[in-house]
Amino acid sequence: MNLQTKQKIVKLSIYILLIFLSLVAIVPFIWMLSASFKLNKDVFTYPVTWIPETVRWQNYADIWDKIPLFTFIKNTAKLTIIITLLQLFTSSLAAYAFAKLEFKGRDLLFIAYISTIAIPWQVYMIPQYIMVQKFGLVDTHMSLIILQAFSAFGVFLMRQFYISIPRELSESARIDGLGEFGIYSRIMLPLVKPGLATLTIFTFVTIWNDFMGPLIYLNSTSKKTIQLGLRLFVTQFSAEYSLIMAAALVTLIPVLIVFLALQKYFVEGIATSGIKG
Amino acid sequence: MNLRKKRVLRQNLVAYAFILPNFIGLFVFTLLPVLFVFFLSLTKWDSANPIQFVGISNFTRMFSDSTFRISFFNTFYYAVGTVPITLIAALGLALILNTKIRGRNIFRTVFFFPYVASLIAVVVVWNMLFHPDMGPINGLLSAIGVDNPPRWGASTKAAMPTVILFSVWRYMGYYMIMYLAALQGIPRDLYEAGNLDGTTPFQRFRYITLPMLTPTTFFVGIMLTIQCFKVFDIIYAMTNGGPGRATNVLVYYIYNQAFSEFDFGYASAMSVVLFAIVLIITLVQFRSERKWVSYM
Numbered sequence A: 001m002n003l004q005t006k007q008k009i010v011k012l013s014i015y016i017l018l019i020f021l022s023l024v025a026i027v028p029f030i031w032m033l034s035a036s037f038k039l040n041k042d043v044f045t046y047p048v049t050w051i052p053e054t055v056r057w058q059n060y061a062d063i064w065d066k067i068p069l070f071t072f073i074k075n076t077a078k079l080t081i082i083i084t085l086l087q088l089f090t091s092s093l094a095a096y097a098f099a100k101l102e103f104k105g106r107d108l109l110f111i112a113y114i115s116t117i118a119i120p121w122q123v124y125m126i127p128q129y130i131m132v133q134k135f136g137l138v139d140t141h142m143s144l145i146i147l148q149a150f151s152a153f154g155v156f157l158m159r160q161f162y163i164s165i166p167r168e169l170s171e172s173a174r175i176d177g178l179g180e181f182g183i184y185s186r187i188m189l190p191l192v193k194p195g196l197a198t199l200t201i202f203t204f205v206t207i208w209n210d211f212m213g214p215l216i217y218l219n220s221t222s223k224k225t226i227q228l229g230l231r232l233f234v235t236q237f238s239a240e241y242s243l244i245m246a247a248a249l250v251t252l253i254p255v256l257i258v259f260l261a262l263q264k265y266f267v268e269g270i271a272t273s274g275i276k277g
Numbered sequence B: 001m002n003l004r005k006k007r008v009l010r011q012n013l014v015a016y017a018f019i020l021p022n023f024i025g026l027f028v029f030t031l032l033p034v035l036f037v038f039f040l041s042l043t044k045w046d047s048a049n050p051i052q053f054v055g056i057s058n059f060t061r062m063f064s065d066s067t068f069r070i071s072f073f074n075t076f077y078y079a080v081g082t083v084p085i086t087l088i089a090a091l092g093l094a095l096i097l098n099t100k101i102r103g104r105n106i107f108r109t110v111f112f113f114p115y116v117a118s119l120i121a122v123v124v125v126w127n128m129l130f131h132p133d134m135g136p137i138n139g140l141l142s143a144i145g146v147d148n149p150p151r152w153g154a155s156t157k158a159a160m161p162t163v164i165l166f167s168v169w170r171y172m173g174y175y176m177i178m179y180l181a182a183l184q185g186i187p188r189d190l191y192e193a194g195n196l197d198g199t200t201p202f203q204r205f206r207y208i209t210l211p212m213l214t215p216t217t218f219f220v221g222i223m224l225t226i227q228c229f230k231v232f233d234i235i236y237a238m239t240n241g242g243p244g245r246a247t248n249v250l251v252y253y254i255y256n257q258a259f260s261e262f263d264f265g266y267a268s269a270m271s272v273v274l275f276a277i278v279l280i281i282t283l284v285q286f287r288s289e290r291k292w293v294s295y296m
Helices: A003-036 A058-066 A069-100 A106-118 A121-134 A141-148 A152-163 A167-175 A180-191 A193-209 A212-217 A226-236 A241-274 B003-040 B057-064 B066-097 B104-116 B119-129 B136-143 B156-184 B188-196 B201-229 B233-238 B250-259 B264-292
Strands: none
Touching: A003 A241, A003 B066, A003 B104, A003 B119, A003 B156, A058 A069, A058 A226, A058 A241, A069 A106, A069 A141, A069 A152, A069 A180, A069 A193, A069 A226, A069 A241, A069 B003, A106 A152, A106 B003, A121 A141, A121 A212, A121 B003, A121 B250, A121 B264, A141 A212, A141 B003, A152 A193, A152 A241, A152 B003, A167 A180, A180 A193, A180 B003, A193 A241, A212 A226, A212 B233, A212 B250, A226 A241, A226 B119, A241 B104, A241 B119, A241 B156, B003 B264, B057 B066, B057 B264, B066 B104, B066 B156, B066 B201, B066 B250, B104 B156, B119 B156, B119 B233, B156 B201, B156 B233, B188 B201, B201 B264, B233 B250, B250 B264
């Protein structure tokens, strides 16, 4: 066998392997999509019929009556937007100071921030809950907002983006008489837009998909988020397979849209947080 | 006060003002609770009745608590299964996607999506796909002649491997991205030098790629291990810790003790144990990193 055919065979087997692995990654979603359009009794027929004989759109209408799905989506959207905005604001401010300003105790404080990232939330969720309970905020959206709006990770991530901006830019603005807040808001923020986009998508996905936080803090159905709602649906209508699949798919759509639109920033963000600073 | 001192003071105050909004929140809702958990671990408290100081009895109680022992063991079992398989899968995918192939970005998106998708939604599909009696996976296995296909999440023996399999499927794309970034950071001329010396692709992988990737491997290793030790929602959604106690893990048990039994003291003591484990893992991996990692 000559070298060229050998290379071709290697290449072909790589493609076959890749396609097989992609199928493993994606088939559950295709199965979900297919099942969501089936009659309930047809969900588990074997061999799997990937394209249902009659496409049942009715499933997507029924799910809204079974549980207050719209309320769940509204609650989640509200939390996601407020928390993301607060995170962007507080993180970009603090990160600017850590990256571009000289002050007493900077390095020590930054080490404290980094260590906070390393401590899992599960370690201190109990005292945190007791605090929130004493504030009388259990079963309010405010509880999740105040707990998730201040992130050490956000500061770390934004700092990575500020650092790459040359010092001369802020120096010359300072000579022109611009105050620190002016430099931050008019010069720096526009330059770290990729960082802001990265933090947005990270926070969006985290808050939208958050399960344990809402599970602990939200009790009344009218306040629950989409993840709790889907879970509720699954436990209440455990045999309505096609409806469950339709509801599950609905919860995935916002994440899918944001992910496909901002994927580039997601990938950059993971790469950035993976580089050790 | 002279002018210079005044300026430095002003500079400090401006910087603190920038940090303050974030710092207040972080201090009150993260730092204080972290300190408070140590105190709570020495008490018996349901947050309604008066708090009782009980010394280290919460910690000694763990030794005689069989559910704690089981959940402690299960957490290690989960980590020992998940970490290496995810690491190898992520590295493998990254190596393949780092070659010149068509549709790289599409493949990357496909592998990454399970990580972004909402957990509850994907767990629900998995539980249907892996349903022991009706699921298409066992349908397929029977069709190709497997007599007694595994009962997956429904059997004591197979439940944890099923959870591990799911975790690998969900996490591998995320760590693949980290490896991809690291692979792109390896200088090209290293390989060119390797090419000139007439090396095989395997030798180049063994003596160039792998050593250059060790910092990433350590970082990914730490992140993954910690992620495994704090696993909760996968367990809650997939198996509820069962069947029996087969997939009861540390955080799941902590959650139950705290928010079902309202035994905040005991739950806090277990949180301190979790903290200690995470700390030890981080320190050990950083220490051995100094020994093994070549930064070149």
